[in-house]
Amino acid sequence: MENFPVINLESLNGEGRKATMEKIKDACENWGFFELVSHGIPTEFLDTVERLTKEHYKQCLEQRFKELVASKGLEGVQTEVKDMDWESTFHLRHLPQSNISEVPDLKDEYRNVMKEFALKLEKLAEQLLDLLCENLGLEQGYLKKAFYGTKGPTFGTKVSNYPPCPNPDLIKGLRAHTDAGGLILLFQDDKVSGLQLLKDGEWVDVPPMRHSIVINLGDQLEVITNGKYKSVEHRVIAQTDGTRMSIASFYNPGSDAVIYPAPTLVEKEAEEKNQVYPKFVFEDYMKLYAGVKFEPKEPRFEAMKAVEIKASFGLGPVISTA
Numbered sequence: 277m278e279n280f281p282v283i284n285l286e287s288l289n290g291e292g293r294k295a296t297m298e299k300i301k302d303a304c305e306n307w308g309f310f311e312l313v314s315h316g317i318p319t320e321f322l323d324t325v326e327r328l329t330k331e332h333y334k335q336c337l338e339q340r341f342k343e344l345v346a347s348k349g350l351e352g353v354q355t356e357v358k359d360m361d362w363e364s365t366f367h368l369r370h371l372p373q374s375n376i377s378e379v380p381d382l383k384d385e386y387r388n389v390m391k392e393f394a395l396k397l398e399k400l401a402e403q404l405l406d407l408l409c410e411n412l413g414l415e416q417g418y419l420k421k422a423f424y425g426t427k428g429p430t431f432g433t434k435v436s437n438y439p440p441c442p443n444p445d446l447i448k449g450l451r452a453h454t455d456a457g458g459l460i461l462l463f464q465d466d467k468v469s470g471l472q473l474l475k476d477g478e479w480v481d482v483p484p485m486r487h488s489i490v491i492n493l494g495d496q497l498e499v500i501t502n503g504k505y506k507s508v509e510h511r512v513i514a515q516t517d518g519t520r521m522s523i524a525s526f527y528n529p530g531s532d533a534v535i536y537p538a539p540t541l542v543e544k545e546a547e548e549k550n551q552v553y554p555k556f557v558f559e560d561y562m563k564l565y566a567g568v569k570f571e572p573k574e575p576r577f578e579a580m581k582a583v584e585i586k587a588s589f590g591l592g593p594v595i596s597t598a
Contacts, residue, residue, distance in 0.1 A: 280307075280309075280310075280311065280480065280481075280482065280483055281299060281302065281303035281307055281309070281310040281311065282310070282311045282312075282313060282485070282488070283296060283299055283300055283303065283310050283311065283312055283313070284296070284312075284313050284314045285312055285313070285314050285315045285316065286314035287314075288407075297407070297410065297411060300407055300408075300411060301411045304408065304411070304493060304505045305504065305505060307473070307475065307508065308473065308492055308493050308505070308506055308507060308508030309473050309482060309490065309491065309492045309493075309508060309510070310490075310491050311482070311483070311485060311488045311489070311490050311491070312400075312488060312489045312490075312491060313485065313487070313488050315400060315488075315489050316396075316400065317393075317396050317397075317400070317489070319486075319487045321389075321392075321393075321396075322463065322487050324389055325389055325390070325393050325463065325523065326463075326465075326521060328383075328385065328386040328389055329386075329435060329437075329521055329523060330437075330519075330521060331386075332381070332382065332383070332386055333364065333437045333519070333521075336381040337364045337366070337437065338364070338437075338439070340364070341364040341437075341439060348360070350362070350447065351442055351443075353443055353446050353447060354446075355446065356446050356447070357446060357447040357448075358451075360447065361447075361448060361449060361450045361451060361512075362438060362439070362441045362444075362447050362448065362449050362514040363436045363437065363438050363449055363450055363512070364436065364437045364438075364439065365434055365435065365436045365437075366379065366434075366435050367432060367433065367434050367435070368390060368394070368432060368433040368435065369430075369431075369432045370391075370394040370398070370431045370432055370433065370525075371398070371428055371429055371430055371431035371432075372427040372428050372429075372430065372530070374391070374394075376390060376391055376394075390433070393433075393523075394431065394433065394525065397461050397489075397525045397527075398431055398527065400461060400489070401431075401459050401461060401525075401527035402420055402527075404459060404491065405419040405420050405423075405459060405527075406419075406420070408497075408505075412501060412504070412538070412541065413540065414538055414540065414541075418538065419458075419497075419500065422500055422529070422533065422535065422538075423458055423496075423527070423528070423529040423530065423533055424529075424530055424533060425529060425530025425531060425532040425533035425534075425558070426530065426532055427530050427531075427532070428530055429458070429527060429528060429529060429530055429533075430457075430526075430528045430529065430530055430531060431525065431526065431527050431528065432525070432526055432528075433523060433524065433525040433526070434522075434523075434524045434525075434526070435522075435523050436450075436521075436522040436523075436524070437519050437520070437521055437522070438450075438468075438470060438512060438514055438515070438519060438520040438522065439519045440514075440515060440516055440517055440518060440519065441514035441515065441516060442516065444513060444514040444515060444516060447514060448511055448512065448513065448514060449470050449511075449512030449513055449514040449515075449520070450511055450512035451511060451570045452474070452509050452510065452511040452570065453509065453510070453511070453569050453570050454494070454495055454507040454508065454509055454510075454573045455492065455493075455494040455495065455507060455526070456494060456495050456496070456528075456561065456562060456565040456569070457494040457495070457496055457526045457527070457528030457529070458493075458494050458496045458497055458526070458527050458528045458529055459491065459493065459494065459497065459526075459527045460491065460492045460493075460494060460524055460525070460526055460527075461489050461490075461491060461524070461525045461527065462489065462490040462491075462492070462522065462523065462524045462525075463489055463490075463522075463523040464482075464484060464490060464520070464521065464522050464523070465484055465518075465519075465520045465521040465522065466484045466485060466486040466487070466488075467484065467518065468484070468515055468517075468518035468519065468520035468521075469481060469482075469483070469484045469515070469520070470512045470513045470514065470515055470520050471484075471490070471510065471511075471512055471522070472510060472511055472512070472513060473492075473508050473509065473510040474508060474509040474510065475508070479511070482510075492507075492508065492510065493505050493506070493507050493508070494507050494526070494528070495507045495561070495565075495573055495576070495577075496528065496529055496535050496558065496561075498553070498573075499535050499536065499537060499553040499554070499577070500535065500536070500537060500538055500541075501537070501538065501541055502537035502538070502541045502542050502543075502546065502552060502553050503551075503553060504541060507573065528558070529558040530558065531557075531558060531559040531562075532557060532558070532559060533557070533558045534555065534556070534557055534558075535555070535556060535557075535558055535561070536553070536554070536555035536556075537552055537553050537555075553577060553581075554577060554580040554581035554583075554584045555584050556580040556583065556584060560580070560583070561576070561580060564576055564579055564580070
């Protein structure tokens with residue numbers, strides 16, 4: 277198996293730009309994941325994010341997780357657990373409106389740091405979307421505009437901790453799935469591993485690297501590129517030692533954004549064979565995804581296609597293109 281793609285964003289500024297863009301292109305087409313270094317977010321700031329996240333887990337969440345495990349009898353399981361994950365999580369919403377001031381138990385310093393972190397990641401996400409546009413031959417800003425809807429993109433963060441697990445062969449840290457949204461930016465623990473992606477039928481470790489940001493593509497980018505780029509199944513393997521920190525931020529379309537393949541990326545042959553991805557409102561896709569997150573993505577696309585066909589014949593809700 278070839279090496280996991282690691283991309284130095286600084287090298288875009290010099291003679292290495294062409295080779296770096298090629299590396300991003302290859303990662304998007306063949307991996308659905310890549311790891312960014314020299315991405316512009318200061319390492320000292322990332323150290324602060326990590327320290328405060330781990331402190332918050334210890335002080336506010338660790339005991340709750342232990343109580344949950346005890347109440348569900350998860351420590352003594354004898355057979356595979358298929359309906360739960362071995363993770364402690366909380367969520368922050370940044371766009372279109374932040375809820376960070378309402379999330380309980382966060383110290384002021386942590387709130388402020390996470391607000392600043394979200395702004396830095398939003399800027400990085402938009403920079404990456406334009407790099408993808410360049411590689412795809414789309415006009416600058418196309419993907420950001422596709423995500424926009426009437427109120428702008430949705431952007432939120434899932435903060436997870438994966439404590440030591442006595443039976444990692446029977447319960448996953450996080451079950452295998454693809455991400456529903458657009459572009460995912462992950463700041464993960466550099467000491468405790470666990471994240472894996474499925475490539476060519478094999479599970480491959482996403483290497484923990486200090487101060488890197490892991491990027492992966494969601495289902496919406498697969499639709500917009502008409503399958504040129506694909507969202508990739510991934511999972512978290514629970515570990516017996518150490519608590520793994522994971523801060524995943526999701527730069528997604530607005531709830532009313534209409535998602536469909538970019539016309540310039542739909543080849544005539546695909547059109548003739550009816551191999552074109554569906555057109556739908558992002559919120560409708562998310563409603564479907566909520567119930568089938570841990571199932572294969574292809575039936576989701578087929579279901580949205582069926583809705584689209586019904587609408588075109590006046591047999592169901594018409595999908596607005598406003």
